[in-house]
Amino acid sequence: MVSRILNNxxxxxxREDTRDRVKAVxxxxxxxxxxxxxxxxxxxxxxxSLVVPDATxxxxxxxxxxxxxxxxxxxxxxLLGQSLDLRPDSNLLRRLxxxxxxxxxxxxxxxRQEVHEAEQAIxxxxxxxxxxxxxxxxxSVILDDEGAAQLATEHLLALGHTxxxxxxxxxxxxxxxxxxxxxxxxxxxxxxxxxxxxxxxxGYSPEAGRQAARHLLSKPRRPTAMVVANINAALGVLKGARxxxxxxxxxxxxxxxxxxxxxxxxFPELTTVRMPLYQMGREGVRQLIARLSGQRxxxxxxTDPPPVLVERESTAEAPRRR
Amino acid sequence: MVSRILNNxxxxxxREDTRDRVKAVxxxxxxxxxxxxxxxxxxxxxxxSLVVPDATxxxxxxxxxxxxxxxxxxxxxxLLGQSLDLRPDSNLLRRLxxxxxxxxxxxxxxxRQEVHEAEQAIxxxxxxxxxxxxxxxxxSVILDDEGAAQLATEHLLALGHTxxxxxxxxxxxxxxxxxxxxxxxxxxxxxxxxxxxxxxxxGYSPEAGRQAARHLLSKPRRPTAMVVANINAALGVLKGARxxxxxxxxxxxxxxxxxxxxxxxxFPELTTVRMPLYQMGREGVRQLIARLSGQRxxxxxxTDPPPVLVERESTAEAPRRR
DNA sequence: ATGAAAGCGCTAACAA
DNA sequence: TTGTTAGCGCTTTCAT
Numbered sequence: 001m002v003s004r005i006l007n008n009x010x011x012x013x014x015r016e017d018t019r020d021r022v023k024a025v026x027x028x029x030x031x032x033x034x035x036x037x038x039x040x041x042x043x044x045x046x047x048x049s050l051v052v053p054d055a056t057x058x059x060x061x062x063x064x065x066x067x068x069x070x071x072x073x074x075x076x077x078x079l080l081g082q083s084l085d086l087r088p089d090s091n092l093l094r095r096l097x098x099x100x101x102x103x104x105x106x107x108x109x110x111x112r113q114e115v116h117e118a119e120q121a122i123x124x125x126x127x128x129x130x131x132x133x134x135x136x137x138x139x140s141v142i143l144d145d146e147g148a149a150q151l152a153t154e155h156l157l158a159l160g161h162t163x164x165x166x167x168x169x170x171x172x173x174x175x176x177x178x179x180x181x182x183x184x185x186x187x188x189x190x191x192x193x194x195x196x197x198x199x200x201x202x203g204y205s206p207e208a209g210r211q212a213a214r215h216l217l218s219k220p221r222r223p224t225a226m227v228v229a230n231i232n233a234a235l236g237v238l239k240g241a242r243x244x245x246x247x248x249x250x251x252x253x254x255x256x257x258x259x260x261x262x263x264x265x266x267f268p269e270l271t272t273v274r275m276p277l278y279q280m281g282r283e284g285v286r287q288l289i290a291r292l293s294g295q296r297x298x299x300x301x302x303t304d305p306p307p308v309l310v311e312r313e314s315t316a317e318a319p320r321r322r
Numbered sequence: 323m324v325s326r327i328l329n330n331x332x333x334x335x336x337r338e339d340t341r342d343r344v345k346a347v348x349x350x351x352x353x354x355x356x357x358x359x360x361x362x363x364x365x366x367x368x369x370x371s372l373v374v375p376d377a378t379x380x381x382x383x384x385x386x387x388x389x390x391x392x393x394x395x396x397x398x399x400x401l402l403g404q405s406l407d408l409r410p411d412s413n414l415l416r417r418l419x420x421x422x423x424x425x426x427x428x429x430x431x432x433x434r435q436e437v438h439e440a441e442q443a444i445x446x447x448x449x450x451x452x453x454x455x456x457x458x459x460x461x462s463v464i465l466d467d468e469g470a471a472q473l474a475t476e477h478l479l480a481l482g483h484t485x486x487x488x489x490x491x492x493x494x495x496x497x498x499x500x501x502x503x504x505x506x507x508x509x510x511x512x513x514x515x516x517x518x519x520x521x522x523x524x525g526y527s528p529e530a531g532r533q534a535a536r537h538l539l540s541k542p543r544r545p546t547a548m549v550v551a552n553i554n555a556a557l558g559v560l561k562g563a564r565x566x567x568x569x570x571x572x573x574x575x576x577x578x579x580x581x582x583x584x585x586x587x588x589f590p591e592l593t594t595v596r597m598p599l600y601q602m603g604r605e606g607v608r609q610l611i612a613r614l615s616g617q618r619x620x621x622x623x624x625t626d627p628p629p630v631l632v633e634r635e636s637t638a639e640a641p642r643r644r
Numbered sequence: 645a646t647g648a649a650a651g652c653g654c655t656a657a658c659a660a
Numbered sequence: 661t662t663g664t665t666a667g668c669g670c671t672t673t674c675a676t
Contacts, residue, residue: 037669039358056383359653
């Protein structure tokens with residue numbers, strides 16, 4: 001009775017003054033429902049888990065906030081897990097489910113395979129919403145990676161560049177192939193020839209970016225611009241360029257996808273494409289909640305707001321042809 | 323009975339074969355105790371909360387791992403909170419306590435004041451262990467900041483520098499004053515005169531570091547080396563130096579405290595002092611658990627392992643006197 | 645329209 | 661040494 005009033009049960013018929021009286025007393029007593037008792041009675045944990053490869057990657061910052069905000073609205077707790085910490089043998093995720101500690105997952109798989117196994121193990125027990133990747137027959141939310149890469153490439157094209165390389169992600173990453181597609185699209189729409197050897201599968205780490213840059217800059221014919229699929233890799237590209245004695249942006253323009261605080265710490269500051277990571281986090285939880293109440297999995301693409309170019313110092317007009 | 327066997331209650335006398343039988347059946351059934359029921363019965367959440375100013379600061383990475391590892395051993399869940407997200411009016415922390423969702427906090431206060439209020443509100447309801455700062459009459463764990471700064475300074479001294487500046491932290495940060503002390507100690511032990519204007523209170527952000535560097539490098543008499551109290555600020559110092567057309571390490575050596583993956587992404591790579599952040603995280607939880615079982619607050623300094631100098635490319639021998 | 649009571653899964657106290 | 665049971669605080673069904 002009291003419980004239903006406090007939880008604003010719409011199906012309950014109660015006199016207005018009773019409602020008020022109950023609520024008044026409750027707030028006077030500073031009443032707060034005990035979480036464990038609720039969880040036990042309702043047999044759900046009111047907790048969701050966000051699992052990302054590395055929680056301290058600034059790219060996750062915004063997404064994490066989105067997840068937290070949306071969860072907070074629904075009165076859900078969020079447990080942060082790092083998938084890189086998951087040993088193949090440690091079925092941490094499974095244990096969480098078995099103990100009834102979490103109701104579902106928002107999961108970003110890393111390039112490593114192990115997580116997929118963990119995912120398998122939990123997927124038929126509780127709902128899982130995939131982030132940054134489509135799965136088979138489960139919910140997912142991804143960004144407009146293709147549009148972002150296209151935007152980045154068009155920016156370089158507009159500056160007069162035609163010798164544009166792409167430093168892409170690792171092979172298993174779906175984001176990588178979508179971003180490659182956006183790059184390719186922009187190039188062909190501008191009728192600019194694309195050299196196959198100028199698209200290099202690197203990785204999303206500074207070291208991978210550095211090696212890719214050095215590789216591309218060691219060729220007899222150098223690109224004058226690079227679209228880098230990930231800002232952390234771009235940090236490495238900047239470094240590789242410097243080591244190759246190539247000046248950014250005078251001799252080489254660099255645009256990266258994702259905009260974090262690191263973009264303004266470099267010299268020159270990085271031109272980037274900002275992605276709606278916050279919204280992705282919110283949508284992930286929203287969808288998980290929907291699944292929890294019985295709805296079917298959806299695959300959504302966040303298009304609002306769209307990717308936006310943040311012009312800084314690492315891009316400039318194409319150098320004159322020698 | 324069964325419960326006590328599974329929880330390995332040492333005070334229980336039971337026949338060996340009964341124990342085995344119970345355990346065998348339990349594992350065969352894949353039995354896992356329900357978390358909510360335990361929490362309700364035991365009236366504690368088996369959850370601790372780690373609150374840091376900004377969870378995506380790489381400096382917290384290791385500490386977070388330490389917290390997770392120690393919590394995992396004790397079967398505790400960890401809830402990550404960001405104190406920067408805490409609006410003064412939002413008593414999120416308080417709500418967590420009122421709902422019985424967390425048993426205690428490992429709390430790193432930011433320079434901002436608000437958190438202290440939040441802290442006040444929760445401190446007499448559940449135990450709080452402070453990180454990076456001493457509090458009055460509550461547990462705390464800090465690092466050997468003085469030793470770290472001294473080590474950094476001695477490294478510069480050993481390279482022949484005498485014109486050494488200190489880019490310190492914001493005034494309210496206890497870490498800042500401890501690090502200043504270490505710098506001062508190294509200087510006076512080496513009988514090197516310390517200019518008061520060369521110790522500048524900046525902040526732990528790249529922008530603060532950049533401004534401090536530009537300020538110091540705009541003086542008629544420039545330092546040839548800087549001890550930077552925080553690696554993120556050091557990112558800005560590197561940038562400020564470049565903007566001031568001062569070459570690192572040829573004209574200016576830079577050492578920073580804390581060693582994160584960012585240290586190798588810069589050009590030149592940063593020489594740093596690595597701090598035992600992982601151990602600090604573990605100790606924080608260990609102490610919180612002790613408090614939960616009734617022990618009194620302690621103030622501990624992590625000295626094992628000690629701070630260690632990681633020499634990279636941003637420090638070099640002092641330039642010859644003009 | 646409101647009050648009473650059962651029961652979620654566990655642990656600890658008590659009986660046998 | 662082992663089995664039985666009350667009760668943690670909540671929600672929800674069933675009486676009133």
